[in-house]
Amino acid sequence: MTSPANDRRKGSDTAPLLTVDNLTVTFQRRGQEPFRAVDGVSFSVRPGQTVGLVGESGCGKSVTSLAIMGLLPKRGNQVTGTVDYEGTNLLTLSDDDMRDRRGKDIAMVFQDPLSSLNPVIPVGLQVTEVLERHRGIKRKDAMPMAADLLKRVGIPDPNRRIKDYPHQMSGGMRQRALIAIALACAPRLLIADEPTTALDVTIQAQILALLKELVEDTGTALIMITHDLGVVAGLCDEVNVLYGGRIVERGDRHPIFREPRHPYTNGLLGSIPRLDTVGERLTPIPGSVADNLPWDHACAFAPRCSQPVEVCTTNTPTLEESGGRALRCFNPVEVAR
C-alpha cells in the first residue's frame, strides 16, 4: 500500500502546512564563541505527511523542534530564518500569540514519558487542562472528552484511568497519555521528539503504530525527530538527515534507504544490525561529533567520513537538489547496481 509512488503523491498534491526556511539557531554564551546549533535548516511538511529529522546526539534535531515551538529561552539564543505556518511566520509572533497556538495548532510529544507528566496532578486533569485552555470547555464537560481521548490512544478502562496519577501508569501508558494530551485540541501539526526512546521495544512498536494510525485518520502533519532509522523506515514519508546542524541528505523514505548517497547516511544504515546478514560485523561510524570541522570552510563530517576527498577540508559543500532528493556532498556514495 505504501509504495514510494504513493508516498510522494501524498506529499505533493497539497500546499505545505509548515515551511521552515533557513532556520538558524545560535547559542551565545558569555566568554565563548557563538555556536550555531542549527545552521540554515529548510524543510516543509504537508498535511498528512510525516517528515523525519534524523541524526545523532547533538546534531540539532531537538533544538530545531524547540525553535519551531518557540520554546528556546530568549536569553543567549538567537533564532533567525522563517517558520511559516500557513502564511504566518511563527518566529515573529508575540509570546502571547505563540502561547495561544501551542497546544492548539502545534503540539509536541516529548522524549521521556516518565518525567513529562506532572506527578501531582491526575492524568485526566492534565488532558482537560488543555481543553479548558484552548477551547474554553468547562472541566465538567471536558472530563468525558478526556476519557474519549484516552480511549482513542488505546488506554483501557479510561473512565477509571483519568483519575490515576502518572506514577500509577506504566511507561507505555504514560506515553499514550502524553499523545492524548497533545492531540486533545486536534492540532494540525504534531512534533514528536524521540517519542519512543525511553520505551522498550514492544511498546515502541505500539506507540509508533498508534502515531501512524492517528496521522492517517486525522490528516495531522507529523515531524518525527529521531536517531532511530527503524522508526524512520516504519513511519516517515520524507527523511531529512541532519549532521552538525545542517541537512546533509533529504529524500523520500524508500530511495534513501535503498540508495543512500551521503556517506553519513550510508554509515548510519551500515551500523544497524540486519536480520538477513547473519554473522556480519556492524560497521560503526568512527569518531564523534567532537571531531567536527566548522562548516565555514569544510565539510563538518570530513574527519569521520569513509571516503573524503581533498576538497572536503577546504570548501563547504552546498545542498544540491535533484530529482526529489537533496545532497550535501563532494564525493557521494556510488549507487550500487
Add this chain to the structure above:
Amino acid sequence: MTNPLKKYGDARKERIDQLAAMSDGSVAVADAGTIEEAPGVSLIASAWRRLRRNPVFLTGLTITTLFIFLAVFARVIAPHDPAIGYLLDKVRPQSNPIPGPEPGFPLGADNVGRDFFSRLIVGSQQTLIVGVFATLFGLTGGLILGILAGATSGWVDSLVMRAVDVMLSIPSLLLALSISALAPRPSQWTLIIAIATVQVPVFARLLRGTMLQQRSSDHVLAARALGIKRSSIVFRHMVPNALGPVIVQATIVLATSIIDAAALSFLGLGNPDDRQPEWGQMLGQAQQFIYDDPHLAFYPAACIIIVALGFTLMGESLREALDPKSRR
C-alpha cells in the same frame, strides 16, 4: 563583629540550599522507587511505611500530640486558675518566699501564690499559639517571596533574593529581638510577627531553589509546549511539586519558633501580662529565685526543651523519610 555574623549567615544559606537540592533527587527517585517497588506505591506511601516503624518519628509524634492535646484542653486539665494567688498567704517575704508543694498543688506555687502546675499547663497554650502562628505567617511570607522569585527571572528574582540574603546575614534571634523591640507595646502578636519575619527568608530561599528546579523540569517544558498560561504553569505545575521540602522545613521551623518565642519572652519582649502564663516568661521570672527554688526555672525549661525536641525529631525523621538518599 561583621565576620562571625557573616559566617553564621552563610552557614544558614548553605543549609537551606542543601535542603533545596534534596528535593530534586526526591522527584527523580520517586520514579525509580515506583519501578523497584510494587507499582503504584508513591513516595509518600513508602515514606509513611518507613515512618511507621521509625522509633525516632514515633517519639516525636507522641510528644507533639501530647503537647497539642495539653495546649488545646489546658483550661480543662489545669486544676486551678493560673491567674489567682491561692497560696498568697503562704508567701513569706523573708527567708524562703516560695510556697512548696502541698495537697492539690503538686509543684507548689510561684512568688505570688499562684498554682505552679496549672501555670505550666496553661503556659503550653501560648507556646503553641506563638509557634504555630509564627510558622504560618513565616511560611506565608516565604511562599509569596519564594514564588515571586522562582516564577520570575531577572531583576525581580535578584531583588527579592538580595533582600533575603540581607535578612539571612543577620542572626535570627538578633533580628527577632530588634523587630519586637520596635513595637510600641509588647504582646504575643509582636512576638509572633518578630519570629515570623525571621522565618520568611528561610522559606523564601528554600522555595525559590525548588522552583528553579521545577522550571527546568520536563513536565514544565511539556506544559509550556501545550500553551498553558504562565499563571497555571506556576501554580499548578511548579508550586505543588516544589512544596515538599518547604513543608518538611515548616515542622523543623516550629521547633525553632518555640525556642525563639521562649527566648524573647524570657528577655521581657513577650506578653507583659503574667496572668496569661508563658514558659519563657515564667523562666524569666524564676531568675530571681534561682538559688533557693531552682525548680521554678527547671520545669518551664524542661517543657520548652521537650516540646522543641518533639517537633525536631518529627521534622528530621520526616525529612529523612522523604530524602531518597536515605532510602533503604
